[in-house]
Amino acid sequence: MAFFANVKSVLSGDTLVLTSTQNPTLERIFSLAFVSAPRLNKDGDEPFAFQSREVLRKLAISKKIKATVLYTVPGSGRDYGTAEFQDGTQLPDALVSAGAVKVREDAGKKEESEEVLDRLDKLRNLEAQAKNENKGIHSGTNNSIAVQNDLGGPEFMKEWKGKTVDGIVERVISGDRLLVRLLLTEKKHWQVMTLIAGIRTPSTERVNQSNGQTQPAEEYGNEARAFTEQRLLQREVQIKIVGASPQAQLVAAVIHPAGNIAEFLLKEGLARCNDFHSTMLGPDMAALRAAEKQAQEKHLRLHKHHVAKSTDSKDVEMTVTKIFGADTIYVRNKAGVEKRISLSSVRGPRAGEASEAPFRDEAKEFLRKKLIGKHVKITIDGSKPATEGFEARDVATVLQNGKNIGLQLVQEGYCTVIRHRKDDTDRASNYDELLAAQETAKEEKKGIWSGKAPKVKQFADMSESAQKARIQLSTLARQRKVPGVVDFCKSGSRFTILIPRENAKLTLVLAGVRAPRAGRGQEKGEPFGDEALELANKRCNQRDCEINVYDIDKVGGFIGDLFVNRESFAKLLVEEGLASVHEYSAEKSGNAAELLAAQKAAKEGRKGMWHDWDPSQEADEQVEAAPAESASAAEVTLDKKPTDYRDIVITNVDPAGKLKIQEVGKGTAALTTLMSEFKKFHSDSKNNVAVKENPKAGDFVAARFSADGEWYRARIRSNDRAAKVAEVVYIDYGNSEKQPWSKLRPLDQQFSTQRLKAQAVDAQLSFVQLPQSPDYLNDAINFIYEVTEGKQLVGSFDFVDTKENISYITIFDPKSKAADKVEESVNREIILNGHAMVPRKLKPWERSKVFEPILKSLKEAETQAKNDRLGMWEYGDLTED
Numbered sequence: 001m002a003f004f005a006n007v008k009s010v011l012s013g014d015t016l017v018l019t020s021t022q023n024p025t026l027e028r029i030f031s032l033a034f035v036s037a038p039r040l041n042k043d044g045d046e047p048f049a050f051q052s053r054e055v056l057r058k059l060a061i062s063k064k065i066k067a068t069v070l071y072t073v074p075g076s077g078r079d080y081g082t083a084e085f086q087d088g089t090q091l092p093d094a095l096v097s098a099g100a101v102k103v104r105e106d107a108g109k110k111e112e113s114e115e116v117l118d119r120l121d122k123l124r125n126l127e128a129q130a131k132n133e134n135k136g137i138h139s140g141t142n143n144s145i146a147v148q149n150d151l152g153g154p155e156f157m158k159e160w161k162g163k164t165v166d167g168i169v170e171r172v173i174s175g176d177r178l179l180v181r182l183l184l185t186e187k188k189h190w191q192v193m194t195l196i197a198g199i200r201t202p203s204t205e206r207v208n209q210s211n212g213q214t215q216p217a218e219e220y221g222n223e224a225r226a227f228t229e230q231r232l233l234q235r236e237v238q239i240k241i242v243g244a245s246p247q248a249q250l251v252a253a254v255i256h257p258a259g260n261i262a263e264f265l266l267k268e269g270l271a272r273c274n275d276f277h278s279t280m281l282g283p284d285m286a287a288l289r290a291a292e293k294q295a296q297e298k299h300l301r302l303h304k305h306h307v308a309k310s311t312d313s314k315d316v317e318m319t320v321t322k323i324f325g326a327d328t329i330y331v332r333n334k335a336g337v338e339k340r341i342s343l344s345s346v347r348g349p350r351a352g353e354a355s356e357a358p359f360r361d362e363a364k365e366f367l368r369k370k371l372i373g374k375h376v377k378i379t380i381d382g383s384k385p386a387t388e389g390f391e392a393r394d395v396a397t398v399l400q401n402g403k404n405i406g407l408q409l410v411q412e413g414y415c416t417v418i419r420h421r422k423d424d425t426d427r428a429s430n431y432d433e434l435l436a437a438q439e440t441a442k443e444e445k446k447g448i449w450s451g452k453a454p455k456v457k458q459f460a461d462m463s464e465s466a467q468k469a470r471i472q473l474s475t476l477a478r479q480r481k482v483p484g485v486v487d488f489c490k491s492g493s494r495f496t497i498l499i500p501r502e503n504a505k506l507t508l509v510l511a512g513v514r515a516p517r518a519g520r521g522q523e524k525g526e527p528f529g530d531e532a533l534e535l536a537n538k539r540c541n542q543r544d545c546e547i548n549v550y551d552i553d554k555v556g557g558f559i560g561d562l563f564v565n566r567e568s569f570a571k572l573l574v575e576e577g578l579a580s581v582h583e584y585s586a587e588k589s590g591n592a593a594e595l596l597a598a599q600k601a602a603k604e605g606r607k608g609m610w611h612d613w614d615p616s617q618e619a620d621e622q623v624e625a626a627p628a629e630s631a632s633a634a635e636v637t638l639d640k641k642p643t644d645y646r647d648i649v650i651t652n653v654d655p656a657g658k659l660k661i662q663e664v665g666k667g668t669a670a671l672t673t674l675m676s677e678f679k680k681f682h683s684d685s686k687n688n689v690a691v692k693e694n695p696k697a698g699d700f701v702a703a704r705f706s707a708d709g710e711w712y713r714a715r716i717r718s719n720d721r722a723a724k725v726a727e728v729v730y731i732d733y734g735n736s737e738k739q740p741w742s743k744l745r746p747l748d749q750q751f752s753t754q755r756l757k758a759q760a761v762d763a764q765l766s767f768v769q770l771p772q773s774p775d776y777l778n779d780a781i782n783f784i785y786e787v788t789e790g791k792q793l794v795g796s797f798d799f800v801d802t803k804e805n806i807s808y809i810t811i812f813d814p815k816s817k818a819a820d821k822v823e824e825s826v827n828r829e830i831i832l833n834g835h836a837m838v839p840r841k842l843k844p845w846e847r848s849k850v851f852e853p854i855l856k857s858l859k860e861a862e863t864q865a866k867n868d869r870l871g872m873w874e875y876g877d878l879t880e881d
Contacts, residue, residue: 002068007060009234013037013052013100032092033070033080034123035101047144048137055100061234096126099136103127146188151248160241167239169232175201175224175270194250197242198281198288199262199271220301224270243280251280266291269300272422278435285432309425316378320371323542326363326414343406344381344395344428346415349448358453363414372542376400382426395426410437413447459498463507469556476549479697483718484547486540491518492532492578501721507557510570511550512586512595515579528609532578540564550589574598577608590804596841641850644797650788651760652734653781657770660734660760671732671759678751682711691744702745703728731758765827766798766808767858769839776872780835787826799845822854832861834871
């Protein structure tokens with residue numbers, strides 16, 4: 001009996017598994033008559049068994065043959081016979097000729113057919129020829145191959161991970177699970193269970209060994225197995241070894257001559273990406289994600305119910321207003337709408353996990369430093385509905401200056417990557433990158449993976465009681481611009497401030513202002529109290545800040561100034577009409593002029609609490625108060641114009657427009673001598689001594705100025721103890737910059753301020769008020785540099801405030817025609833070019849009659865600048881109602 005069939009697989013050198021050409025699911029085992037081949041066995045192959053099987057596999061696999069059944073063994077029901085390929089090749093003749101099988105000695109003993117006997121004679125002749133030529137099984141060499149059925153120990157991965165080797169797929173268990181023979185060496189093969197890297201297919205039908213029941217296949221499980229089997233069974237493939245599963249099964253990419261089988265399964269919708277293999281595959285995972293996406297878009301098989309993630313979400317620019325935790329932030333859009341979002345696919349340290357909980361504060365602080373107050377780009381990746389214990393929230397990818405914040409948190413070991421459900425599409429677009437970063441953080445033992453809990457910072461409360469605050473007052477009052485963090489906004493003018501370098505916290509009350517009280521719970525606050533608190537939260541909450549402390553209140557609050565981004569928040573609060581000036585307190589703190597000017601602007605702009613301000617009522621109040629003010633002014637009225645002229649140079653103009661000057665004379669001559677000695681001292685290598693481990697604000701040091709590489713005397717203004725960086729002020733010139741502690745040296749006693757006092761003196765231009773707008777202020781500062789830089793000038797010291805140590809001066813260029821006339825002063829030139837104005841509220845000494853001609857000349861210059869629309873007047877008169 002003859003029939004046509006396809007060769008599905010080869011069991012040994014003399015046995016085939018055939019499938020029907022009409023129905024591939026119908027199979028039968030067919031053995032070749034007259035011959036026998038060495039057997040493949042799990043407990044150990046017979047010599048030449050693999051080589052024999054290989055000869056037949058390469059000849060027959062996936063080909064169509066014509067099989068002729070000569071007889072059937074009754075017990076097993078197996079058919080024996082001969083076969084012929086479409087090209088005329090005969091079996092078993094070709095195998096005997098190649099030395100792959102032996103002719104059985106008992107073959108034909110009971111045979112009577114002349115045709116069969118002739119065939120046997122031919123086979124024996126072919127076998128004799130193969131023996132003569134020492135082919136295959138007749139070679140007489142040791143052709144045994146040892147087979148190992150597991151990976152063994154970790155040495156296997158150390159040697160083979162990352163390498164690509166030859167292999168043969170012996171069995172297909174399911175769409176993603178294969179039995180593969182790895183041809184690693186000539187004398188030894190590994191036959192191991194192999195998981196196709198990067199994918200997971202539905203399970204196939206299988207029998208439960210414990211109870212004998214058949215477990216049905218998952219949907220598309222059998223189809224996935226058939227797909228893989230049709231393309232890979234007993235095919236030669238490339239195996240790229242990427243790792244091992246927890247069950248010690250090989251995980252590898254299986255490369256068919258047409259490509260990676262995983263991609264084909266994914267494109268057909270017969271598999272899903274396996275996140276657990278992502279870190280093993282690295283960049284290769286991207287191609288698998290793309291293949292899966294194609295199937296999802298076409299709704300193929302497993303993805304027939306796929307709902308595509310909305311693609312109408314655009315990148316939105318927002319501002320971070322609050323850090324709720326290491327994985328959750330609040331952001332505000334341009335319209336002022338605030339929302340809470342969680343970072344996609346990452347989770348901050350959990351309070352209930354002993355290994356993670358100690359890192360909660362450190363992780364939150366890391367995120368605060370990165371994001372608070374910063375503009376970020378938000379891409380919404382999905383939305384999580386409200387569940388028990390969790391409110392609804394958006395999940396998003398957050399970029400700051402092009403850098404992915406979620407990725408940075410994972411890289412530093414401050415967040416873990418969420419393992420999503422297989423159908424969860426609300427995940428980060430760089431999910432595989434996050435998984436890889438987590439593995440790297442684990443290897444480098446960063447953050448929560450370090451196994452070592454950080455030291456928890458405990459902040460002592462300085463405002464716990466008035467007595468405790470009084471003890472700390474003298475220490476804080478001696479310092480200026482103490483660095484801190486706004487931890488909480490209690491009202492528009494009352495804050496909790498953390499001082500990290502002191503491990504302390506305090507309550508700060510803004511000096512010189514009174515903000516209305518905000519509402520609490522059901523209790524209603526004062527008008528504009530909630531608005532003041534909202535502005536405080538918006539501008540100050542969780543921000544780095546600097547504070548100046550002047551006094552304490554009755555309950556232990558510290559009274560002082562709060563600077564955020566070098567801007568006085570008290571001034572901002574008053575400018576927005578959300579606080580009023582308390583003149584006595586403001587005068588005591590020294591910021592009265594600034595705050596009163598801000599309050600006047602708020603009144604004229606009818607802002608906040610001044611929305612219904614009546615200027616006529618204000619005028620009446622000023623008339624009533626005039627006598628008292630005159631009396632006060634009489635104490636500082638000057639009877640004659642000062643004639644204190646000194647040669648000066650301007651060494652620095654700070655961002656607020658205040659000057660640092662040097663007086664030319666004995667001081668500068670002594671400074672030249674000192675600097676010569678200073679340079680020589682620091683060029684000696686034996687003086688290369690670093691500052692002490694923890695330098696403090698106020699310490700005098702030697703610092704090398706970054707612009708010219710020279711050493712100068714300096715004082716530490718503030719420290720970033722985490723980064724070990726100090727902001728230093730060069731005391732002889734007034735400029736400042738940040739320097740690492742490692743680049744600072746202690747100031748040797750021979751160069752101390754006892755030998756020569758700091759030569760940079762604080763000064764301010766008399767009768768000049770610089771613009772409040774940052775752009776116009778910057779223009780004004782640039783103009784001052786332009787007309788004064790590199791010049792020796794003459795300063796008329798109009799008034800010296802010994803309390804604040806500020807000299808008010810009028811500056812002249814000695815090379816001008818009238819070097820002592822106000823018409824030729826730098827002060828007037830600044831006003832004339834529209835870079836400043838005459839102050840609307842003059843200080844008592846400025847109102848002295850001796851200065852009336854000067855003020856008249858300066859006001860004329862201001863009027864001319866207004867008429868010419870110069871500088872700050874380009875859009876008209878700023879002072880008009």
